[in-house]
Amino acid sequence: MNKRDYLNKIREYFSEKEVTREDINTVVEDYAELYDEALELGLTDEQVAQKLGNPRDIYDSIKDTLHYVKSKDNRIVAVMPFISTILFFLLIRKFYMTYFCDFP
16 A cells, blocks of 8 residues: 555545544645655555554544534434424414313
């Protein structure tokens, strides 16, 4: 595996985890520098990739510092309790009006 392939794997893995593009670029730039430094020390591409780690290990070690793309689906989840409460009270009102009042 060469440098380009290694960095692409990092980029793809972090994209799957919905990390922001800015953070992905920063991580890839940092690992590109580390990769170059290791090559200058005489390590082979395979040795460098092994020493730097796989994308999952890299992600696990820094995931608390990353920013994530906000999903639009989260907005609906956030409003659902409010909508449920309104529907509950409308149903209660309809039930009350139907069974306890003489007029429709």
